Amino acid sequence: MPRYRDLRFGAIERGPGADRIGKLVFTLLGIWHRRTPRNRTVACLTPGATFLSTACSGDYSTLAPAGPAAGAIAPLWWVMLAGAAAILLLVCALLALAFRRRHSDGASVRIWIIGGGILFPALVLVALLGFGLVVGERLLPREDPRTLRVVAEARQWEWSFTQPGTAGAIRTRNVLHIPANRPIDVELATLDVIHAFWVPRLAGKMDAIPGRRNVLRIEASQPGVYYGLCAEFCGVGHSQHGYRVVAHDAAGWARFQAGETQ
Template sequence: MNFKFIALIPAVILGGCVGRQSVLDPAGRDATTLLTLFTVMLVGLVVLWIAVNGMMLFFNKLSPRAYDEAAARKLIVGGGIVFPTVVIAALLAWGLSIMPDQRAPGDGLRIEVMGEQWWWRVAYWPEGAETPIVSANEIRLPVGARTEFTLNSAYVIHSFWIPALGGKMDMFPGRDTMISLEPTEAGIFRGQCAEFCGASHAQMAFEVVTLEQADFDAWLTAEAADAVVPESAVALRGAEVFQTQGCGACHAIRGTPAVGQVGPDLTHVGSRESLGAGILEPTIENIAAWIAHTDDLKPEVEMPAYDNMNADDLMALATYLKGLK
């Protein structure tokens, strides 16, 4: 027997309990509540399973003997019906009592998220704001504050899920749903669409950055600003390529003539933690690869691949986009 292999099994199993996309490694008040719910339910059901099956083992194998009808009826009704019903009812009542907290109102900030094909349209509404701060494919949240999400979908059903911060909420075309989350620690986590939505469902993810309140306020102020003006010759050339290739028909870059609303807002795309809705690191090389081979990297995505662009223009465009911070 390979004991080294056996010794590795617990390490592999426990390795799946931590990480930035694990429900067993919570970083938010709601995720902690759900983990507590899971743990209590699991313990209760294990106790129930052991009790019921223990009785069956005891009376059938360890102490088999004849029982009169009255004693047998009490054993079956009490141990097989009343006891499981009481335990399950208690667990259910307690579980339902804590679930309304998952829909508690926010502390002021509201975020609208629209599920697209296959990416995320994001709009921040600070308290009292008349216009939103638009972003895409990334969500940033303040630690210690409850943020309310309004969710919708453009075409099909999606499901909004940040495992380390809270539970899932479905997104329906033409219908708003709501969830609220309260991070308890700063970090970078991963969200995912949890409802099969088409060819690139598995590649419809997003990064979630939780920040201390002061850092979040500074980021939100910067996010509301127009795009930075390119300074290097390569970036300036990339800005020209962006215009001549017609990218502004689909994408918006605030402070420029690009005002497209079809695709993600690119005003600060260079500052995001991922590219292509969570599938690539946002390097210049990956941005160039995304532009040239979009359909290969994300099947059936609506953005066309610009594989006919010459290498110099492609790298200049990627350099310009990476500089939008």
Template sequence: MGARHAVLVGVAAVLGGCAGPLSALDPAGPAAGGILQIFLVLMAIAVPSFLVIIGLFALSFKDARGRRVPVRLFLIGGGLVFPLVALSFVTVYGVLLGERITAAGVTPALRVEARAQQWRWHFTRDTAAGPVTRADILDIPAGQPVEVMISSADVIHSFWVPRLGGKMDAVPGSRNRMILRADTPGTYRGVCAEFCGTGHTAMGFSVEAHDPAAWAALTAGRTP
């Protein structure tokens, strides 16, 4: 195999890891999209920053004509001005994008109680006929924000659906709030992202996002 083929195989392998049911690089909702966006922005800042720092480090010894770079220029430019500008931008950008990720002020179409217990998830939603609970399956309407109230019956767990949003801890004696929205109907895998004992790796669940017709049938008690 030639060098070109080896590079192509390597690139294909890397890109193959960018998709999949648990890939945060393949967002299917606004919260996950916001997380990916800030990740890409941070990478776009971090890589040039690294190169600038290495360049300044090299210049701190001697420039191209063999003269030493002034210490004041190195300290003020590389140690004060550049970090201040970069960090100020990241801070402001992160705060503004955080509103989108957390969906602050959004009125949810549905509220679901997500209760973790070694090593299962129980999801309860209210219906006209009373509360309905399903184990390891969270039903939501596609395209609408859903409020998920996360709690734990025993130890600390963590609710995470990589393609729909970030992580949220399930803490005993506390209820944490998360807004989920799936842009399109489908099945999205979720996991417990906090080690919680011997059954941790099997503590997965799925989010079933239903189209309007299927959701109407489900809430009416019919099979979608």
């Protein structure tokens, strides 16, 4: 059972994240209590910096890629964040300028409206769209003789995986075994409702749709255990609809193929 500690704001689960949040809350209260302009600025900026830093790691973080596909998606996230921040800063600057300047001629207003309100956002969005299309093209599965095909069947609320082995087909439940540094095509199927296959550190997500077979390419750059989840609400057991992906080295993969480990 998780341990809890009593804070004036309620019970917060003990752990690295909880301790960090608790310290942040009391630090911000102390900073705000002193009421200086500089401290207020720090108090406003600190939460964003803290949440950004805590979101960059973890078993389900897309910003800690462990495969080629996820490695292509992570920069897209940062580029989109930069583009959104640029547009936000421009809007804030225009808002501040509107409060500061009382009189301006029509030409100046038109320049700001056309340049700042139309051209700049349009250029940023077009650049983001182009970068997204390039990344999307890189994620398409390519012909590769090393590719291993695995059938993943989803149901409420478990995943079953079937793949070829040395002595015949190998079937596992809620654990997908793959070799490291080798592309894997996951053929997605569902036996009931729509589910979504997503291993954030290895690749993007794709839906498993009744009556269709979708294929997602994943690959792990090094041996390890990676965690996946269903990213489409599928009923009351959705929060427990997770699984593990175990990436083996050459020796471990040979043992699994021989049926020595499941």
